[in-house]
Amino acid sequence: MKDWPYDVFPTGWYQIGYSAELAPGEVRPVKYFDQDLVLFRTEQGEVALLDAYCAHLGAHLGYGGKVKGDCIECPFHGWLWTAQGALSEIPYAPGETRRVGLDRWETREVDGLIIAWYDGFGRAPWWEWPGIREFKDGAGCYPIYPQGADHIGVRKIIPQSPVENTPDYYHFMWVHGSGQPGKPLLWEEEGHYLRTRIGFVFGHGKQSTWLTPDGPVAGEIETEAWGLGLSNARFVLDGFITSQLTAATPVDREHSQLFDTITCTREPGSDDPEPSGTAARMLEFQKGQIRRDFAIWENQRYVEHPPFAGGEEEHYARFRRWSRQFYVNAPESEQV
Ligand code: FES
Ligand SMILES: [Fe+2]
The missing domain is CATH 2.102.10.10 (Rieske [2Fe-2S] iron-sulphur domain)
Structure with a gap:
């Protein structure tokens, strides 16, 4: 990203591969x-x-x-x-x-991912990554490997960009083709951990779509971020859950290696390792959606003081404040 103001990589856990x-x-x-x-x-x-x-x-x-x-x-x-x-x-x-x-x-293997700890000052991990509940749920969800493991490769993207989608309720309309912005329902910070819930009407304004054949359905996106290296979006629609983890691992100041790992609820009655039906379509759909974000992020310039509109500033300001802890010289608890 152009004009990135920081000269350190953010502290945290980063994906460096798949165990398999x-x-x-x-x-x-x-x-x-x-x-x-x-x-x-x-x-x-x-x-x-x-x-x-x-x-x-x-x-x-x-x-x-x-x-x-x-x-x-x-x-x-x-x-x-x-x-x-x-x-x-x-x-x-x-x-x-x-x-x-x-x-x-330091490395760990969690839910089929290999992750490594980075801290510019060589300090030991401040936290452990708990993983993703759907990645552990072999009975209820499809295995993430191999079909849910998407190697995006090295892109001109910094780790903050994917996570900065969290407070960006309007981009859904322009980047993802949704008929309306997301509605903030919850914002919860706990040290390195950020969780939000965003209200959404899937199939908004359309009589019928492949995902919502009987008309629009109210659903939610639950986001979770652990530092800036690992962030998950959980799409919840009538008991059908899609969980998508984005991992951005810095290679140099401007580039990161990107991984996209995704699974969803099994088709009713299916114990096939391969997704089928709506599940298969949803996974492909979300893989396409995240690529639309990548296209923005890799050509974007960082704006430190954006001219916000439509109430954007509230959650953006919170996000930027939260994200700063990963660039500083010491964990918040050790700061004077
Ligand atoms: S043994 Fe490694 S360089 Fe000599
Ligand atoms: Fe997005």
């Missing part, structure tokens, strides 16, 4: 937060994210590094590093140790 796409023994070079990193899974199944460059003579472990047990072996001289970044062994100098290590990044 990193098998034991797999090694991958990755770049996040303007740093070269190596991502791997040990033979025991632990995920590790370390600084890419070997502390011996600087080889990139992501290119040719091999998993050996619970370590990664450098392709240059074979030094072995543990998943925690500690030096385990120098194969040609047994018994010798050096006081060196690799920076290690």
Whole structure:
């Protein structure tokens, strides 16, 4: 995004992949937060994210590094590093140790996603990510993997943009083709966590749509954000729920890697892993809708003091205030 005023990446949890796409023994070079990193899974199944460059003579472990047990072996001289970044062994100098290590990044696997903690000051996680209830509900919802896991790729988008949709009740009319703006019903902040509910009439002004064959239906969008890296929108319509998680992970100052993960209520009576009927159509529809947002975000300029209208400022101001905590030098509780 142009004219972005901050020079730090926001603190928080960020998605760096899907569990199903990193098998034991797999090694991958990755770049996040303007740093070269190596991502791997040990033979025991632990995920590790370390600084890419070997502390011996600087080889990139992501290119040719091999998993050996619970370590990664450098392709240059074979030094072995543990998943925690500690030096385990120098194969040609047994018994010798050096006081060196690799920076290690906290990771978790939650609901089929691999996430990593970023804090510009190296502090430990302030919170844990609880995941998404529908992603855990294999009986009631379709599995997110593989059909619900959408790799959007690296885009010129900053993590704040997706979450900033939360207070934007008017954009639904222009970007998503809804006949009316969203109606704010709830705004709840709890530290790093923001939850809202937005009232909506699905199929507004139309006699019949594929989603609302019997005419317009009042529904809700429940949004949840945990920091700026992970935010979920839950579309609730007559007991039919679609849950869509947007994850934006900074690659450099202007670009993020985007993931869109989605599931919905199963078709009545179906235990098929593949969505069908209205469920399949809803998932495709929402994947298309989020792409409309991406097209705006990647070409947008950041406006620090927008000329708000129609009551926009109330929730926008709250959102911007809430979002600032992730850019500051210390958690709010530690600020003086
Ligand atoms: S550079 Fe890695 S072992 Fe020498
Ligand atoms: Fe949107």
